Amino acid sequence: MLVGVPKEIKNNEFRVGLTPGAVREYGAHGHAVLVERDAGAGIGATDADYRAAGAEIAADAAEVFARAAMIVKVKEPQPEEWSQLREGQILFTYLHLAPDPQQARGLMASGVTAVAYETVTDGAGGLPLLAPMSEVAGRLSIQAAATALERPHGGRGILMGGVPGVPPAKVVVIGGGVVGLQAAQVAAGIGAEVAVLDRSLARLRALDAHFAGRVRTRFSTLHAVEEEVASADAVIGAVLIPGAAAPRLVSRAMLGTMKRGAVLVDVAIDQGGCFETSRPTTHAAPTYEVDGVVHYCVANMPGAVPLTSSHALNHATLPFGLALADHGLAALAADPHLRNGLNVHRGRITHRAVADALGEPFADPAGDLAA
Structure with missing residues (x-):
């Protein structure tokens, strides 16, 4: 199969769908790889590096989309990209369709045939292709919050970890999954006072054991969210419902109870955001203020550290991408976990949570894939 890798064009997105090392793996499976010129520039990978790995270099994205049977990307296709996709082609990338009907x-x-990284599952009930970027975003969320809390950036002027004799910042993490764990770990590691809210008692027990008392855990109710948010210096939104739009857990009314210059970091913004006042921002203009509260809602946070992110993502996606290249649609029919990543096929929405979020009919693809 000819596998195509276009250069990412989302604002300040420097990751790349396949690293040179991943290209070699595709070649070892007998596949040809077509990489757009300068696609790897954001991670310091030159066209010469890709040629040495066995790739052919395309002059532009149009050539990649026109020739490749499978497109491997990082971020969701932009309008000028999806207009170049065609029937019979496989798209393998993050999609986050629930908040994006267009x-x-x-x-x-x-x-x-669009397969979304974020809804591929594994035997343990996890999301293996979302997890590495969740790890990156969770850790970055604390860096972002710490910067936004600085007075020149509109924040309260508080040092996240404090200093002897001066209290640290209070960080509230809503959601105890992969993002929440990583955020809490970094925040606690630099000395912040940290609370994690979640609706799973089993998860709260696991977090409590993991942190051995260094992080406070609390069952997430409306009252608990209101109380914690009101006293927080920084709130990290880390909730996830796979494939579906994120629930809005912090209302605009709650902002009125918060400290002036407090910070909200919405890691769930790819799925629509978990704060009522959230709207997507970019690395070029990452923050805005509502009612005296700084909002950081960058929709591609891991793009800020593309070298780390691209390699972490490729390590996770490689076996699934190779299965698609090796077997085409038969790979989806054979593997229920990879099939859970199938969001769109032959003009229909094929993931139930995505269909529900968009108000579209759900189409079970089993018949088409079996054929």
């Missing part, structure tokens, strides 16, 4: 309609109109 993209969903574009993919449906193209006829492409």
Whole structure:
């Protein structure tokens, strides 16, 4: 199969769909790889590096989309990209369709088979292709919050970890999954006072054991969220419902109870955001203020550290991408976990949570894949 890697064009997105090392693995499986010129520049990988790994270099994205049977990307296709997709082509990337009906309609109109990293599952009930970027985003969320808390950036002027004799910042993490764990770990590691809210008692017990008392855990109710947010210096939104839009857990009314210059970091913004006042921002203009509260809602946080992110992502996606390249649609039919990543196929939404979020009919792809 000819596998295509276009250069990412989302604002300040420097990651790349395949690293040179991953290209070698595809070549070892007998596949040809077509990489757009300068696609790896953001991670310091030159066209010469890709040629040495066995790739062919394309002059532009149009050539990649026109020739490749499978497109491997990082971020969701932009309008000028989805218009170049076609029926019979496989798209393997992050999609986050629930809050993006325009993209969903574009993919449906193209006829492409779109497999989303964020809804591929594993035997343990996890999301193996989302996890590495969740780890990165969770850790970055504390760096972002710490910067936003500085007075020149609109924050309260508080040092996250404090100093002897001066209290540290209070960080509230809503959601105890992969993002929440990483955020809490970094925040506690630099000396912040940390509380994690979650609705799973089993998860709270695991976090309590993991942190051995260094992080306070609390069952997430409306009252608990209101109380914790009101006293927080920084709130990290780390909730996730796979494939679905994120629940809005912090209302605008709650902002009125917060400290002036407090910070909200919405890691769930890819899925629509978990704060009522959230709207997507970019690395070029990452923050804005509502009612005296600084909001950081960058929709591609891991893009800020593309070298780390690209390699971490490729390590996770490689076996699934190779299965698609080796077997095509048969790989989806054979592997229920990879099939859970199928969001759009032949003009229909094929993931139930995505369909529900978009108000579209759900189409079970089993018949098409078996054929």
